Amino acid sequence: MELRLSLGEASISKQYGMAKKSREVKSNGNGNKKFSLGFCMGLGIGASSNVVEQEQEKSTRKDVVEDEDQSDDESTEDDEDDDNDATAENGNTNNTASNPNPIQQLDLLPLAPVPRSNPFPNWPPPNSDHHDSSVHLSLPSTTRGFDFDVNRLPTVTAAAEERETEEGRVMSSSSPTNSVASSFQMDFCMFRSSSAANGGNNNNKKRSSDDSAAMDGERASSRASDEDDNGLTRKKLRLSKEQSAFLEESFKEHNTLNPKQKLALAKQLNLRPRQVEVWFQNRRARTKLKQTEVDCEYLKRCCETLTEENRRLHKELQELRALKTTSSNPFFMQLPATTLTMCPSCERVATTTTSSTAPPTDTSSASAVASSPFSLSTRPRYYPFSHTQPHPHPHRSAAS
DNA sequence: CTCCCCTCTGCGGTTACATCA
């Protein structure tokens, strides 16, 4: 089987001209090799076996069940309803559990199109304004305003299957990057490997609680895409505005997610938990980057202000020296030492009279920096720089 | 208790793709 797979991968990689990283076959930690069955469908030719379809559906169900084990408010009736819906949609009444060794059916894969069930029975949501994905499959994804939401797993109804069968020709002849089939199949790959990974985990490490088992499954599912988009072009999946807005709102509340939150969010948005996880990771990264930019800008302003202050001080010093050399006042030298300071905010020079015996104040010392209004502790926080919190003006108090 | 292994998670960096000017 591995040989068959590697051949398939090679063909795909060759066909797509990809520099594929060697992650096609991995150990699942139990010494067994696991691989993506679904990748064979990535040829864009279409799957050929009902058995394969059943396997996909079965693994999908497993994912869904495990996901819903994670959520407290889910009942198993929903699962059954989903199963029924999927079966009804598919028109496939075969007993999927009756196949003892479905993996052996792999060699039937890459030929004729086959009816596909909906891997996510509740996908798309009933009130979704997204159209049946099968309608959009015939459209090139590069078209502007193309409405096919690649984030949603395709729902292929029996009525749409014929159309899709015809469109398979278009898909297979189109460029891989434009092929809707690629994302289509990537999703199948993930479901497939999810179940495989779950099995591996269960064999490898026995867990007593359903929770932990589900966690393993979820995590495996999360990372599954890392392993199983073998040879397929990574499809860019744009989140819808609604999804982004919802995620954004959620991020405002908490910028990290615990597994339950992640699953709930994924379920609510009809995304995979992995997508939610990645979105939050990227969102945190963006926040950090923004903060870095703000800090950078802030330090730049600090630098500019200090440069200006330095320039003024030099100018002031020159004036004082000129005054000193031109002054014939005998009391000039007996005046107490004066330290000039400038408020970086209002840019006014203030004088501080010190004892003539005291050492001159070093305005560039660390203490001066630490007391500077530009200390890092007061740097702005990812919002526009403002002076809403004016710093105390030492020279004002000294002057008063 | 300590060590080792495994899993999970977050992060930094990067890649790949979609979109726009």
Place this chain on the structure above:
DNA sequence: TGTGATGTAACCGCAGAGGGG
């Protein structure tokens, strides 16, 4: 229509925490 810039989803590798044997 082609192209570079930009935004971002997805990926990779690593580190650290935590649990179990």
